[in-house]
Amino acid sequence: MKRTLLLLLTAVVSVLTASATTVIPSPDGRTQVTVDVTDGHVFYSIALDGVQMLCPSALGLRTNIGDFSAGLKLMGVESKDIEKHYEMAQTKASHADFTARQTTLTFENAKHHRMSIEFTVANGDVAFRYLLHRQENDNPKSAVVYAEASSFRLPSEATAFVSPQATPMIGWERTKPSYEEVYSADAPLTATSQYGQGYVFPALFRIGDHGWMLISETGVGSNYCGAHLNDYDPARGYTIAYPQQGENNGIGSASAGIPVPGYTPYRTITLDRTPKHIVETTIAYDLVEPLYAPSQPFKPGRYTWSWLIWQDESINYADQVKFVDTAAAMGFEYCLVDNWWDQRIGRDSIALLSQYAQRQGVKLMLWYNSNGYENDAPQTPRQRMNTAIARDEEMRWMQSIGIAGIKVDFFGGDKQQTMALYEDILADANRYGLQVIFHGCTLPRGWERMYPNYVASEAVLASENVFFTEEHARRQPFDLTLHPFCRNATASMDWGGIILNKRMSPDNRSRHARQTTDIFELASGITMQTAVQCVAIQPNNLEELPDFELNFLKKLPTTWDETVFIDGYPGRYVILARRTGSQWYVAGLNAEAKAKTLTLSLPQLAGKPVAYYYDDAKRGPQLKNASVGTDGRIKVTIQPNGGILLTY
Numbered sequence: 215m216k217r218t219l220l221l222l223l224t225a226v227v228s229v230l231t232a233s234a235t236t237v238i239p240s241p242d243g244r245t246q247v248t249v250d251v252t253d254g255h256v257f258y259s260i261a262l263d264g265v266q267m268l269c270p271s272a273l274g275l276r277t278n279i280g281d282f283s284a285g286l287k288l289m290g291v292e293s294k295d296i297e298k299h300y301e302m303a304q305t306k307a308s309h310a311d312f313t314a315r316q317t318t319l320t321f322e323n324a325k326h327h328r329m330s331i332e333f334t335v336a337n338g339d340v341a342f343r344y345l346l347h348r349q350e351n352d353n354p355k356s357a358v359v360y361a362e363a364s365s366f367r368l369p370s371e372a373t374a375f376v377s378p379q380a381t382p383m384i385g386w387e388r389t390k391p392s393y394e395e396v397y398s399a400d401a402p403l404t405a406t407s408q409y410g411q412g413y414v415f416p417a418l419f420r421i422g423d424h425g426w427m428l429i430s431e432t433g434v435g436s437n438y439c440g441a442h443l444n445d446y447d448p449a450r451g452y453t454i455a456y457p458q459q460g461e462n463n464g465i466g467s468a469s470a471g472i473p474v475p476g477y478t479p480y481r482t483i484t485l486d487r488t489p490k491h492i493v494e495t496t497i498a499y500d501l502v503e504p505l506y507a508p509s510q511p512f513k514p515g516r517y518t519w520s521w522l523i524w525q526d527e528s529i530n531y532a533d534q535v536k537f538v539d540t541a542a543a544m545g546f547e548y549c550l551v552d553n554w555w556d557q558r559i560g561r562d563s564i565a566l567l568s569q570y571a572q573r574q575g576v577k578l579m580l581w582y583n584s585n586g587y588e589n590d591a592p593q594t595p596r597q598r599m600n601t602a603i604a605r606d607e608e609m610r611w612m613q614s615i616g617i618a619g620i621k622v623d624f625f626g627g628d629k630q631q632t633m634a635l636y637e638d639i640l641a642d643a644n645r646y647g648l649q650v651i652f653h654g655c656t657l658p659r660g661w662e663r664m665y666p667n668y669v670a671s672e673a674v675l676a677s678e679n680v681f682f683t684e685e686h687a688r689r690q691p692f693d694l695t696l697h698p699f700c701r702n703a704t705a706s707m708d709w710g711g712i713i714l715n716k717r718m719s720p721d722n723r724s725r726h727a728r729q730t731t732d733i734f735e736l737a738s739g740i741t742m743q744t745a746v747q748c749v750a751i752q753p754n755n756l757e758e759l760p761d762f763e764l765n766f767l768k769k770l771p772t773t774w775d776e777t778v779f780i781d782g783y784p785g786r787y788v789i790l791a792r793r794t795g796s797q798w799y800v801a802g803l804n805a806e807a808k809a810k811t812l813t814l815s816l817p818q819l820a821g822k823p824v825a826y827y828y829d830d831a832k833r834g835p836q837l838k839n840a841s842v843g844t845d846g847r848i849k850v851t852i853q854p855n856g857g858i859l860l861t862y
Contacts, residue, residue: 236291238317242337245485249273249319249333254285256321256331260340262485265424266369271451273331274363275344279354279474282344283363285324293317296334302499304514304669304745305662305706306777306792312336312500318345334480334501338491341432341480341501348474359470364481366429366443367451371422373400375700375784378408379442382460382627387590389624391461392654393673396689397696399785403446412444412455415657418492418700418784425487430704432498432660433479435505436637439470440628440656441479454481461627463587470630479659484703493703493779493790499663505637508666509644513618514745514773515547517579522681522711522750524720529558534567536753542574543756545768548618548746552581553593565615577618579651582608584635588626591654599639609646619649619669619746628656640665649746651708658705670706670744677710677750681718684726691730691805691855692785694738699784702743711750712739712767714759722754730855732763732835733827737857739770740801741790747772762837766827766859771799780814787852789814800824800860804852811851819862820846827859828852 238247246261250270260268274283298312314336322328330345342364346357376398380391393414398405400420407413416430429452434440443452459468472478484495518541520528528534534551541549549571555564568578583593586600598608599622612620622639626632636652643650644667652658653672661668674697679686694709701707712735719725730738739747749767756764771794780800782788787810789802798819804810809831819842826840831853840860842848850858 234288236317236319238293238315238333238335240315240335240337241295241313245335245338245340247333247335247340249331251286251288254287255283256286258333258342260483260485262425263487267421267425267427267485268483269367269369269451271365271367272363273342275329275346275359275478276361276363277346278358278360279346279349280323280325280327282321282323282327282329286321288319289322289328290320291317298500302663303773305496305499306494306743306774307496308773308775310496310500312496314339332477336497336500338484338486339495339497339500340483340485341497343480344478346472346474346476355474357472357474357476359472359478361456362441362454364454365451366483368403368419368427369421369424372403372419374403374405375399375418375420375696376401376413379411379414379455381409381411382458383463383589387592389589389591389654391627392625393657394654394675396675397693397700399692399696404448407445410445411458412442413452414442416700416704417443417452425485426489426492428484428492428495428700428703430482430498430657430659431479432482433502433664434633434659435661435664436630436634437472438479438633439468439630440633440659442628457628462629462632463589463626465587466629466631468629489699489782489784490779493698494777495703498660498704502660502663504666505664506641506644506666510647512649512667513547516544516747516749516770516772517541517548517550518544518546519550519552519711519748519750521552522677522713523715523718523752526554529554531559531563531567534559535570538567538571538574538576540751540753540756541576544749544751544764546749547577548579549576550579550581550621550748553583553623555580556595568615568617572616577616579619579621579649580612580617582620582622584622584625586626588632589624591624593623600635602638602642605639605642609642609648612648613646617648619651621651621653623653623655625652625655632656637665640668643667651746653708662706669746670708672708672710674701674707674709676708677713680713680728687718687726687729691734691803694741695782695788695803695805696785698741698782698788698790706744707742708744708748709742711748712736713750714755715752720752722752722758731829731853731857732759733829733859734803734855734857736763736766736827737801737803737859739767740792740799740859741788741803743774743777745772760835762827763835778818780816781812791816791818793818798862802850802852802858804854804856807854809851809853811849813847813849815846816842816848816860817846819860820844822862824848824860824862826850829856
């Protein structure tokens, strides 16, 4: 309390002496935010270990209450230290200890209307959001936010790992944007985005030899629209862009509405000299709170999925029994029945299939179309998730036959109206004991903590594309060595399948080949993070795979107490260590054209015997016993498009 009062006093003195600069340090002092007011404009910059990582960048809002992006005067500064401790079951770490310095700067515009900017500065993480106040006569009590001046101007030597925002209502059955575009790697900041619409969150940057930065947002539900980044302007940097008017088939506002007083969501910036904190950060969850209590304990696990390889033809009762049986043979908890099930299997038969699955110790998850009117995706069931009345009827039926979860696909963009649909589906599903996965969708923004029955989102160019084209099969190693540093560092990711077939066909003999080794695929089950993981094992794989591979998958964990970055470079290779209980898994993937020999530093396994899964260049996947040195070091070799696993 004394420290808070001292900080408040210091802030007041700064204002009274007309200081235009406010400095906000992190608890360890390494991260420092500087906020300046110059000619009525507000700018912030960020330094790490004394090195500027973010150049002076603009702040401000433009609203129907008034313009808070220019003509601003600093009226007051209040600071306090905050501390939070919480548990989570379904993300990269089961426990988080969050400490930060929180500073609120209040500004007045030329019309004497007030707006505040709240900075939360933790060790290696910076977040900011805006607060709109009620103005004269306790009004207005609501506001429309048209745009933000918020920007991110990086040093000129920075390079970008980013994915473009698509133009609305293009692509297959007018289903874009869906966060399913190709990521670039080490691209120039000034490169024009593919569609001229900027880039989606998260956006990863290498700041020359000084370090790394990850930019995203969190805390977006029905309270706001989702945002993205405009193309880079050397003078201003990246600026915040709101949804395009054409999203959601043109229905709904591209602006955001909030009650007053009310906050915008957080913009988050994660920094480190190496990628370590980028991979390990929990800032997306640290800043938000659960919006409701879970209706029951939701069970993590693994699921089988016929559609990835067998496609629509497999959506029949007999084939689904085969995948239920495969899940049971592997000890998996779930089997996902994909699109068209209502027409090709029928509701009465789905109820029978659910009963059969439960007798085998497996529960079904069912696919749904989110539409509505958002796009033209034809798959059914349609119009069962887009209204409260239809959802209530559908979810009540699912609960009655023992369905465990749903996968909802084909959303319409990032407008606040669409964000509200995500939240409504989650809240309704919770009442009926259903877990939820989203596909063809936006980036989740703190949702694992906000919605206890939320599992994961696709929001990435995922495994179905490995099936569709040989080009994407060749890209898979790049993608899966990139996402631990950006997409999956920000939120749970439903990649949609650890693929065990050698070829992309039900007979495992035709179409194009998978480009990754078996050990790469096994290791990806550790490097990818989601509480309900798809293992796209096929019935034929039960006879084809070595026992040691099957045994590993039978015990594959999906929830973690701890995640530790060991080594890597986005899009080239990655080594992660994850712990569940007392058991450690160290997984590595190599996307480069040459074998990579590394000496790993694993102090948590010093002197321990480990099971070592690896690819032999001539003999294929292998398992042997090994030991980590008493100094915590072990040498490993990862083949091109291959992987390694160490388990203890």
